[in-house]
Amino acid sequence: MTQKRNRRKQTVSFADRLQQAALAARNAAQLLPAGPEREMMLKKALQAETAAHINELLSAPIMQAAER
Incomplete structure (x- = not known):
């Protein structure tokens, strides 16, 4: 039996989740x-931040056009 995802x-x-993760990590670092x-x-x-x-x-639109 397979497990359901x-x-x-x-x-x-x-992008917003990445920015939130970066901000949370920086705030946590300030406390340490x-x-x-x-x-x-x-x-x-x-x-x-790099991933974002x-x-x-x-x-970017230029990358979207390159895929086509």
Whole structure:
């Protein structure tokens, strides 16, 4: 018997979720003292910001025209 996937309708866009994740990670990093945990949170924020930027580039009209 196969397991049914848990599907969820997203109410917030992918770009907005990435920005929220980056902001949350930066806010969490500010609360932490200097050390590996803080660096991990800052890295997570940078990764989310980078992903948002890549998503923005890939969603640009010039990229949409290139797919056709």
